[in-house]
Amino acid sequence: MTEMKVQNIRLFRLHAHHLDVRRKKGCIPEIAGACGMQNTPPGAWETSLFNRVSDCSLSDMKALLFPEKSLLQAWSFRGAPVVFPVGESDAFLTALVPRDGEDWIYTQGIAGALDFLQMPFGELLDKLKQVMPLLDDRTIESKSGLDRTMAEWMLPLLPMEKRDLWNSPSLYGTPDRQTVGGAVVSFLLRPCAFLGLVVFGERAGASPAFTSYKGWLGHPLDPGEDAAGKLVRKFLHCYGPATADAFASWLGCSVKQARRMWESVSDEMEPVETCGGKKAFVLSADKDLLRSPPSVQRELLLLGGHDPYLDQRDRHILLDDKALQKKVWQTAANPGVILQRGEIIGIWAGKRKGAGIEIKMTLWDDASASKQKLQDLAEEYVAFRQQKLLKMEL
Known part of the structure; x- marks a missing residue:
């Protein structure tokens, strides 16, 4: 079996999640449809889309849901509110x-x-x-x-x-x-x-x-002919290499249901070896891209706490330290993360206060991120939220 290096997996997933480079507004259906965008807490999907699209304001995003109705919000995987393209309702419902x-x-x-x-x-x-x-x-x-x-x-x-x-x-x-x-x-x-x-x-x-x-x-839901297969392909493209059990965890469904869905596209995937010699699967169509993922144009990112990229079941790929993992993935109200080339190097949180937002960041010991770059990212995010950055504590 082909062995996949951790950094290759990170870079591949960054690309699959459209985080390696910002796309244009015309790519939103592809971006939102990659694996859906959770909207818990409310507004989480807007932060996720902001990190992927360069020319889409907050009002533009809201218009996609209404009045344009090109995107739809409904309860989906894990029972969570998820935003996805109307045309892909079969995969997400x-x-x-x-x-x-x-x-x-x-x-x-x-x-x-x-x-x-x-x-x-x-x-x-x-x-x-x-x-x-x-x-x-x-x-x-x-x-x-x-x-x-x-x-x-x-x-x-x-x-x-x-x-x-x-x-x-x-x-x-x-x-x-x-x-x-x-x-x-x-x-x-x-x-x-x-x-x-x-x-x-x-x-x-x-x-x-x-x-x-x-x-x-204005019309009922079309169940589609290959809804389960579409969803498995989305999961494997965004989170591969992966297993059927990881798919079950991501969906919040029974192992029996996940494996039945998984088998529907088994002829489109193949095994690879991940770190620790563990066996996982990738789409055959993605194997070459995993071996040689695209270069990253955006070295540093501030992701929201419920960004789809953070939904990876193999959390050690993003953050190897198990004690620090507990600071990122919590029972509720996850903090945002500071991401460097696909790896979590710290956390951040924003707090509304008066006429603006205060942001507090925590970088872990081995982090080498530029304070000025983090300041720029914070100001960009706060401006997107139509607020002022009152204070940034690092």
């Missing part, structure tokens, strides 16, 4: 629909509510699917509003003896604001998203808004 014996993504936590109601998962999902078409001609503001409304619409479909239980306080931490039914809906909305029954609509101030795929775009 349909591909995630499980087959017999496979679990739905992001629904494991529903078990407590099912036990409380003494109702099966499939029955409740079928009842929610019956009322979801009511979204075709309306928009609902806020996620809590969506949960509550759908739970109310489902109530008449439930057996009489289950309705009081359905309206009982939630078992999931917000009993004063959510019912058991609202919690059930919250879990089941991810499967509905994969089926094209709910997407994010035009944002209403600080709150997200929701409608159906058909209501937003």
Whole structure:
């Protein structure tokens, strides 16, 4: 097997993620469609696109979602809100629909509510699917509003003896604001998203808004003929060399589902050897590019904490020190990272204060990044956010 060096893998992935050089606005569908852009916390996808495109303002980005609707936001892999091209909806939605014996993504936590109601998962999902078409001609503001409304619409479909239980306080931490039914809906909305029954609509101030795929775009979701294969190819191109287990982790799906999808393109991949002698796979079409990746025109980058590049499952490729990895990948509110030729050399965070933003950076001992270059990058990012850089602490 061909052995792939760590630095070659980094440079290859930088190129696949469109981080080696900034592209023009016309490349946005290709860039956003590479592997999707997570939008948690809200605005994360804008930071990701900013780091890849040279001539796209914040208002331009928002226009791509609305009114142009060339990009779409919906719950996708790992149940997270993801922005992707409308034309690739099959890869980011349909591909995630499980087959017999496979679990739905992001629904494991529903078990407590099912036990409380003494109702099966499939029955409740079928009842929610019956009322979801009511979204075709309306928009609902806020996620809590969506949960509550759908739970109310489902109530008449439930057996009489289950309705009081359905309206009982939630078992999931917000009993004063959510019912058991609202919690059930919250879990089941991810499967509905994969089926094209709910997407994010035009944002209403600080709150997200929701409608159906058909209501937003004027036509139902086309499931496509090779949705699973498309998604596996995207993953391998952006994160290869990789394994089926890493694919399962990235999707947040069962190993069974990941391996079934993986096998759909097994004839398009081949094994290579990564650091430590481990076996992984690459697309055959990418092998030469991995051996000799393009040179990097941008040595230093400030990536947002949830940039797609940081979604690599083999984190040692980006950062070998396991203690420092814990500072980058946290349970919530990941910091941004300082990237040098594909390797993480520090972290950063921005804080809004008054009329601008203050940025604090931490470089690790062996880092050699120029302070002036970091200052320039900070000012560029803050200007993109239409703010002033009040202070940079290094």
